[in-house]
Amino acid sequence: MAWKDAPLRRSHAAAAALLLLGLTLALPGCVSAEVRQRRVEARQRAEELLKAPPAEPAPYVLQPGDEIAVRFFYNPELDQHLTLRPDGRFSLPLIGEVSAAGKTPEALAQELASRYEPYLRAIDVSVNVERFASQVVYVGGQVRNPGVVPLTPGMTALQAVLAAGGGVDTAEMRQVVVLRDNGDGSAGFLMLDLKSGLRNLTAFADPPLQPKDIVFVPMSAVAEAGQFVRQYINELLPLAKSFNITYQFGSLGLQ
Structure with a gap:
């Protein structure tokens, strides 16, 4: 019985080998036209x-990690040298938390002038970036x-x-x-x-x-096709594994 099964097994293994060889040769050809069009x-x-x-x-917008200088022309005691935290915010006296990330230095200066208006008689605020984040x-x-x-x-x-x-x-x-x-x-x-x-x-x-x-x-x-063939052998062709088909991309044989 074992002797009679041998030719059938060889034919199955050969068919599997031919199928895999066809996949190996066909896959690069199938994508070549699409690849050329993409190029x-x-x-x-x-x-x-x-x-x-x-x-x-x-215009440059501030981001976390930027080092900035906030200067008050008429109130230099409020001047600050700050680094924007990872959340893009920092804190100033009197007004507390300030969100700066995503704003230009000019827009931030205008916002600070508006927020300090209740506390200061004369306001002239500038914001300068002293060091940019990486x-x-x-x-x-x-x-x-x-x-x-x-x-x-x-x-x-x-x-x-x-x-x-x-x-x-x-x-x-x-x-x-x-x-x-x-x-x-x-x-x-x-x-x-x-x-x-x-x-x-x-x-x-x-x-x-x-x-x-x-x-x-x-x-x-080419690498994707080779990876596909290996996956096909390992997952979808238990017959090939049972007959110990050896494979390399570009060549295929039987043991």
Whole structure:
């Protein structure tokens, strides 16, 4: 009986092997057209962004960790040097708690003048930022050292990825995504081909990053396909496991 079952087992194992080989070869091909279309759209979007006239820089708004000086021209005894707490607030004599995060220094000065009006005859308040909180971006995905990267003036996505140790072998450097908080509860994104940038820096669209941007390096389609095949074998093909099918992405055999 065991001898009769052997050919049937071999045929099942061979069928499983052919199925997995088909998946291995087909998956990259299935995504290639979509990947190419994404690259074209990303390149067009980046070119449009670079061609657009430079926007006026937005006024700086205070954030937790900023060190500020509050000065009262007619009442210097009330002058304060403060650091905004993690909740974006600080405390002043007479008026107590003040919420500062998200406001410009000028707007905060006007608010303080209004709140001190019941206590002072002459009011002239100024708010100056003495030291800015650390400016950072976040780099994640298929990089060697994902995490927080200090933002230097003019830093681009490519520079941020390199500061995070560069991409690992499974990184898809042609589809790096930059996510940005628009400040109104929505987020914008830009897809960049950093692999082309490494080849030709002069013709490379890589706009400067802004504080708290997120740079995400995805896994390549080849790596995703290999991961899928391994998962398929381990979870969905107990027959393959029972016949000890060995696999490597790009090659498949029977033992």
